[in-house]
Amino acid sequence: MSQRIYYTKPSITDLEVEYATDAARNGWGERCYEYINKFEELFKAHLGVKYAIATSSCTGALHMGMAALDIGPGDEVILADTNWVATVSPVEHLGATPVFVDILPDTWCLDPEQVESAITPHTKAIIAVHLYGNLCDMDRLLEIGKRHGIPVIEDAAEAIGSEYQGKRAGSMGIFGSFSFHGTKTLTTGEGGMFVTNSAELYEKVLTLSNHGRARGQTKQFWPDVVGFKYKMSNIQAAIGCAQVERIADLIQRKREIMSLYRERLSAYPDIELNAQHEGTVIGAWMPTVVFAQQTGMTRERLQTAFQAANIDARVFFHPLSSLPMFKARLENVHAYSIPLRAINLPSYHDLTIAELDRVCSVFSTLEIV
Numbered sequence: 001m002s003q004r005i006y007y008t009k010p011s012i013t014d015l016e017v018e019y020a021t022d023a024a025r026n027g028w029g030e031r032c033y034e035y036i037n038k039f040e041e042l043f044k045a046h047l048g049v050k051y052a053i054a055t056s057s058c059t060g061a062l063h064m065g066m067a068a069l070d071i072g073p074g075d076e077v078i079l080a081d082t083n084w085v086a087t088v089s090p091v092e093h094l095g096a097t098p099v100f101v102d103i104l105p106d107t108w109c110l111d112p113e114q115v116e117s118a119i120t121p122h123t124k125a126i127i128a129v130h131l132y133g134n135l136c137d138m139d140r141l142l143e144i145g146k147r148h149g150i151p152v153i154e155d156a157a158e159a160i161g162s163e164y165q166g167k168r169a170g171s172m173g174i175f176g177s178f179s180f181h182g183t184k185t186l187t188t189g190e191g192g193m194f195v196t197n198s199a200e201l202y203e204k205v206l207t208l209s210n211h212g213r214a215r216g217q218t219k220q221f222w223p224d225v226v227g228f229k230y231k232m233s234n235i236q237a238a239i240g241c242a243q244v245e246r247i248a249d250l251i252q253r254k255r256e257i258m259s260l261y262r263e264r265l266s267a268y269p270d271i272e273l274n275a276q277h278e279g280t281v282i283g284a285w286m287p288t289v290v291f292a293q294q295t296g297m298t299r300e301r302l303q304t305a306f307q308a309a310n311i312d313a314r315v316f317f318h319p320l321s322s323l324p325m326f327k328a329r330l331e332n333v334h335a336y337s338i339p340l341r342a343i344n345l346p347s348y349h350d351l352t353i354a355e356l357d358r359v360c361s362v363f364s365t366l367e368i369v
């Protein structure tokens with residue numbers, strides 16, 4: 001049996017090992033925040049934002065950002081039904097109500113028209129998730145948000161390297177969040193980042209992130225509010241510093257793999273890969289194939305075919321509203337239909353051409369009607 005092809009693997013070089021080793025050996029005492037501060041500075045420069053706070057996860061960054069926006073009981077938060085559960089968990093933890101709307105059939109991201117129809121006097125925020133590194137229609141979402149006085153949050157967990165009209169994903173909303181989980185383009189093992197251009201929001205999240213201890217508080221061990229503990233460690237940040245130094249290469253390789261898939265799979269007319277509209281450049285975190293309805297393709301057949309070839313193929317996100325803890329919203333037709341005929345493809349940095357060809361060859365074994 002040929003070797004298993006995994007769908008993601010981090011790219012760790014001597015640089016990451018060198019920085020992590022230094023942090024483990026020497027990153028204590030006076031140097032205990034050195035890599036964290038450096039990582040935040042490098043990330044801000046990469047993204048083009050004013051403020052950044054390294055966190056233990058993207059979920060934590062979202063939780064703190066939404067808490068800082070005073071989202072709580074009685075508030076509604078609009079987000080796409082197609083998402084990883086991490087985007088909605090903080091909404092639930094804060095006691096607010098998620099409102100799931102449908103996605104666009106091409107980008108698989110939030111449909112702005114559906115967002116506008118879902119707005120009520122209780123709407124407190126809109127979360128734009130750049131799914132698989134594809135881009136939300138930020139102009140329209142920001143315009144809708146502005147017109148109704150509702151902030152737009154960007155969950156850019158999957159969107160390192162994605163650009164919308166020259167601006168990086170995560171830098172356009174009231175705040176942005178990133179994930180550095182081991183499966184992501186840039187990894188620290190587990191980790192995340194809260195970013196914003198708002199000085200006020202930054203101060204609030206900084207206080208929340210330090211167990212409620214404000215920066216200017218002179219009394220030691222004196223929290224003024226109940227906060228959170230979602231910090232990144234210096235050792236994780238050291239790995240992050242090396243990854244940001246290599247970020248152009250990490251993104252470039254993702255895009256290369258995406259375009260190789262586009263080229264190899266262009267022979268199949270009834271499939272769609274990640275959309276890239278004019279004025280956008282996708283970071284291509286997760287190359288994904290969606291079969292047209294008329295092909296009769298099913299997720300189960302795709303899983304069986306990839307399993308037989310010893311290749312990891314990840315299922316497209318189930319609609320959040322189909323999960324047991326939520327109420328089904330079958331009217332979200334795209335969110336309910338697309339996952340039934342879609343699959344995510346392997347795309348790690350060191351994927352070889354031979355491995356990529358092995359992935360593509362599975363398509364020729366599928367009987368597409």
Ligand SMILES: Cc1ncc(COP(=O)(O)O)c(C=O)c1O
Nearest residue numbers: 057058059084086087157179181
């Ligand atoms: C869209 C989205 N949001 C949030 C998260 C949460 O990231 P983390 O695992 O770093 O909390 C993920 C993780 O995969 C994600 O895909």
